[in-house]
Amino acid sequence: MDDLIADFLTETHEGLAALDSALLRLEKSPNDQPTLSEIFRAVHTIKGTCGFLGLSRLERVAHSAENVLGRYRDGVLAVTPAGITLVLSALDRIKMIVVGIEASGGQEPAGDDAALIAQLDAMAEGEAMPPAAPLAAAPLADAPMAVAPLVAAHPAEPDAEILPAETGRAVAQSIRVSVDVLEDLMTLVSELVLTRNQLLQLSRARSDGAYTVPLQRLSHITSDLQDGVMKTRMQPIGNAWNKLPRLVRDLAGELGKKIELDMRGAETELDRQVLELIKDPLTHMVRNSADHGLESTEERRRAGKPDTGRVMLNAYHEGGHILIEIADDGKGLNTARIREKVVAQGLASETEIAGMTEAEIHRFIFRAGFSTAAAVTAVSGRGVGMDVVKTNVERIGGTIDVASQAGRGTRFTIKIPLTLAIVSALIVEVAGERFAVPQIGVLELVRVGGGSDAKVEVIKNAPVLRLRDRLLPLVSLGRVLGLAEEQDAAQHIEQRFIVVTQVGASVFGIIVDRLFDTEEIVVKPVPPILRHIGMFSGNTILGDGSVIMILDPNGIARATGVAAEGHSTRADDGAQAAQRSSERTALLLFRAADATPKAVPLGLIARLDDIPLADVESTGGQPVVQYRGQLMPLVSMSGEPPADRDGRGRQTVLVFSERGQSMGLMVDAILDVVEERLDVKAGHGRPGYLGSAVVAGKVTDVIDTAWWLRQVGADWFGTESGADRKRRLLVVEDSSFFRQLVVPVLSAAGFEVMAVASPAEALKLREQGVLFEAIVSDIEMPGMDGLAFARAVRAEGPWRELPMVALTGRVEPAAIARGREAGFTDYVAKYDRDALLGSLTECLATALAA
Amino acid sequence: MRIQSKDSAVADTALVLTLKVAGQVCGVPVLSVRDVLGSQTITRIPLAPPEVAGGLNLRGRIVTAVDLRRRLGLPDRDPAAQPMSIVVEVDNELYSMLADSVGDVVPLAAEDAVPNPPTLDPLWRDVSRGVHRLDGQLLIVLDVDRVLAIGGGR
Secondary structure, eight states, X not given: OOHHHHHHHHHHHHHHHHHHHHHXXXXXXXXXXXXXXXXXXXXXXXXXXXXHHTOHXXXXXXXXXXHHHHHHHHTSSOOOHHHHHHHHHHHHHHHHHHHHHHHHTSOOOOOOOHHHHHHHHHHHTTOOOOTTOSSOOSOOOSSOOSOOOHHHHSOOOSSOOOOOSSOOHHHHHOOOOOHHHHHHHHHHHHHHHHHHHHHHHHHHXXXXXXXXXXXXXXXXXXXXXXXXXXXXXXXXXXHHHTTHHHHXXXXXXXXXXXXXXXXXXXXXXXXXXXXXXXXXXXXXXXXXXXXXXXXXXXXXHHXXXXXXXXXXXXXXXXXXXXXEEEEEOSOOOOHHHHHHHHHHTTSSOHHHHHTOOHHHHHGGGGSTTOOOOSSOOSSSOSSOSHHHHHHHHHHTTOEEEEEEETTTEEXXXXXXXXXXXXXXEEEEEETTEEEEEEGGGEEEEEEESTTOSOOEEEETTEEEEEETTEEEEEEEHHHHTTOSOTTOOGGGOOSEEEEEEEETTEEEEEEESEEEEEEEEEOBOOOGGGGGGOSEEEEEXXXXXXEEEEEOHHHHHHHHTTTOTTSOOOHHHHHHHHHHSTTEEEEEEEEESEEEEEEEEGGGOOEEEEEEGGGEEEETTEEEEEETTXXXXXXXXXXXXXXXXXXXXXXXXXXXXXXXXXXXXXXXXEEEEEEEEOOOEEOOSOTTEEEEEEETTEEEEEEOHHHHHHTTOTTTTOOOOTTSOOEEEEEEOSOHHHHHHHHHHHHHTTEEXXXXXXXXXXXXXXXXXXXXSEEEEESOOSSSOHHHHHXXXXXXXXXXXXXXXXXXXXOSHHHHHHHHHHXXXXXXXXXXXXXXXXXXXXXXXXXHHO | OXXXXXXXXXXXXXXXXXXXXXXXXXXXXXXXXXXXXXXXXXXOOTTSOTXXXXXXXXXXXXXXXXXXXXHTTOOOOOTTOOOEEEEEEETTEEEEEEESEEEEEEEEEGGGEEOOOTTSOHHHHHXXXXXXXXXXXXXEXXXXXXXXXXXXXX
């Protein structure tokens, strides 16, 4: 059967069922205008569709019925039971024909409706009902009647006996169910899931074999039921989009732009509840894209783009989430304007914003009251925009981010959970209390202390975690919730767990005491008297029957400021911020050899570790330890052998790694990690020390790591074998501290290094005809900076072709692009020793090959 | 106030459930009581107002427990003591009021009612709907809505 006809049949069946009861209602209260209009509309729809589908017999009957109803509606004709009866019989006829169509697969059954039509027409003309009408079985009365058992009263039609025995397929395929019923079902299933979890927990504790199998079965059935009911709530996201084409078309007219709306993945399904909540934000964002994102036709022409601007909507599944992208090919976000606005509104200071990446600046558009639209248009730009969108998205546990490229367009990405009703959550414990963390935000779990490699460090009382070269800000859950003591300093954290969480584009760690397993939980709203707390997104009942609060990572981020918009503490950015101002350096303070605190830049250390003394062995008088499958020599700063200083039976070491080899520098104690302006006073010739500096108010020795590295034996780090001639490097760096750091590192790696303090000095060397194989240069230098220096090198002379590596704190795309433009071969972050060595090796290899 | 109808009921004779909080006899209109439970496992809720003792599970529904001792500014009960939960429903939310013990349901005659003495602690005046004489003792009829009006949300 034709799909169109099948749809029509399903609809008509529904319409007819509704019509029956509506007509009966009408009979009871003949002047009920809404009911009359409803009936008229329904019949009219049937008639219209029949005409369209070429079902002429049906159309004629419906048409005549509609005439009568039209008269009722207009008040020309009084509603009488006889009239209703007649209309009902017309409906019966329609039903029969419909059933016939179903049976025949699309063909109208033959039959004569002339008599019925004549009666209907006569009724419409206001003529009295012929008393002999075979249809009027109900007692006739002129006045509208209160009660008439009409359904039972009208007899079967003699002239259209084509009833097939079974009802059609079209009916069985879909039914409409009230949303309330589905909601109730969902609630019941949620409760069932909870009860199932409870039972499972009980059976696990009791190990009573008899229940195991039926319980398993119950568990499976419950899961299937949950899936099934969940499916009934699923709707294609296209339902939230269907108004958008019209909206965009209207907008295009209003704004005088040509806009094409491209919608992809409209069939992607998500929970009805989520769909409802996401509808308005989506509409708003599409408006925004059309209004602010796309340029006027003229501007587009000038920019060499096609006249028609595109707004793209794309939805797809990823994991248990739905990703929705709203992109345009317009002008992109105006970074300069946002920056101005941010400063003008006092959201960030000039200095702060100078240190931000473009992406960070763009995220300011999610701040409340922020709108850069120069003119407030009717469409948008009233400053109630993206912040509301963000709030709405976050309310349903989602995240939103923006990526924009000047002149190329803007892309918003919304990530939302599939459903809100049942979520998977990680159960954590802090200070003896359990909490649930929704899995959606959890990136990974890290164990710290207790023999694990990960270690919590402290920068100015703020705990951080160095995780794969990224610096994660940490939040102590106990402290945030007021459960842990204030003096619970992070360095005392032993044997804790860190839940690495993402909120928007910010990543941070939540410190907890213990982790349990994950559990499917049913989110229940927080009672009103607790809603002001903001840390909880709901509460739930666990399998063991206990009540547990569900943490809201967004709330935690807000409360602690770890993820304030525009101050993204995304680890690498944070690290950059620390190093960019080259005056401030993260230093590890420790005690060794004597009472004077020692300092070493944190970036040079691979790891901190505690080694059991029992594991320390000796080879040729050199203490070594088996470490990660290798032999690691241990160097003592005092020259004394490893000793049990604090009765723990362990030795603390700073591990330096190079080319797969490690060396452990034995220290007495780790004191702190501080970020300080480092001003090293020239060394007093003591081997192993660069000099001293005032750190944290105390005179501190800054150690020369390169010297200590050499103490493990000249060839431990596999210095390039003698056969290889040493490669000559030029290092241009204004800070003497960095020169002192970089030169030994490079020397240790087998380069012959010459270091100068300014580009001017370097260029002097060029004039003198000194040859090098590569140049490493700082970018920010007084006078001529690194970029100008690179341009000067590239401009002329014997150094033109040399690989140049920029050494800087600013490793962001824009800065890298500028650097490359100026002539740098590669860009490396200061302190990233491995990257520097890797980059040099690569540059030299390419240079040789060329 | 929402429970106007019950107000008038109290004016004639009203049934109240009596309960004791630190020796003080209080009453709660029996019509507003949904359940009375013995000692329950209560989950502490961090950052909640001090009056909120935590959440408990009543047959699959989460009930927020409010400690009447704290709410009425009385000293905390002995940690070993097992408080009783009087569960009430307000705006479709279940709350439990923790009392030291629960007594009988008694009818209160309107003529025994005494208005709140002006010297009554403002905290108590806020939650009291009147004072009754009962067997030589004074009984304070608690206004459930007022008792639960804590925190920022209500």
